[in-house]
Amino acid sequence: MLSTDSTATAADQPRGMTVDFVVEKLRQGIMEGRFVPGQRLIARDLTDDIGISRGPLREAFRRLAAEGLVDLIPNRGATIRRLSRKQIRDLFRIRETLEGLAARLAAERIDEADHRRLFTEVWEQVRPTGRELPWRVFIERNRLYHRTIVAIGGNDQLMDLIQQLQLPLVMLQIGQAMPMENAEFSHQDHIHVAEAILAGDPDRAEAAMRTHLRRSHDWIVTLPDSAFRPD
Known part of the structure; x- marks a missing residue:
């Protein structure tokens, strides 16, 4: 999963900045191959790893979906986009x-x-x-x-x-x-x-x-x- 910095976490920042922080963390993980196409992003694991609540994570998922990096699937949550x-x-x-x-x-x-x-x-x-x-x-x-x-x-x-x-x-x-x-x-x-x-x-x-x-x-x-x- 993702590691957090020892000196700063998303919880230390205002909500708007928190969402930006989470988006960047996830985007970096995707681009570096720590998440793979088709992989489901488990909200519980990510909130624990990054140190955030579900609200900012959901907003981060929506932003990444708008960028075409993740797919939001009803009843399944977010998965890394995988193309046909x-x-x-x-x-x-x-x-x-x-x-x-x-x-x-x-x-x-x-x-x-x-x-x-x-x-x-x-x-x-x-x-x-x-x-x-x-x-x-x-x-x-x-x-x-x-x-x-x-x-x-x-x-x-x-x-x-x-x-x-x-x-x-x-x-x-x-x-x-x-x-x-x-x-x-x-x-x-x-x-x-x-x-x-x-x-x-x-x-x-x-x-x-x-x-x-x-x-x-x-x-x-x-x-x-x-x-x-x-x-």
Whole structure:
């Protein structure tokens, strides 16, 4: 479950701040994989762990549901959102278009401000080394790489649209089913995208990103039904 800070808990804060505190705690737990898609959130355990009453927790659940991170199910409470095969396929088709544009913008702006330095530093952290990575490490590095490309592109509306897709949650759901050969394909695709961005070639960057995400989409359709919520 979640651990609380020794110096401050939600109970130490006014109600409005308490709800914000709980939302952030749960959101962080979801994004870091401490909760998994389809897992039921047990109110009694969470109130004990975080040190809050049921009221702020219910409000936190409602906010997370509005963000698309949890589903509120009558008579069952809150569960971490788990998507169907069709929902994930649809998201990746959208992602291909949005992140293709993000890669184009990043290549166009790579020599503005300190973008080249920033991208190079991130690329040195996430570039493939030939070693097999735990899947959560792979997903976190993948997330950092894609977020950096979107940030360098400088289009705030595009960033908001991509964030609404809740892609880290999607990757947590399908990540455990990813064979290592697919991770290697992803690494090679990342190299092609990075080379195009660093070369300042918008056409090649967009094409490489689209190819990368189309490959991911094609892999997803081969997963067994157990990887998805029933349609």
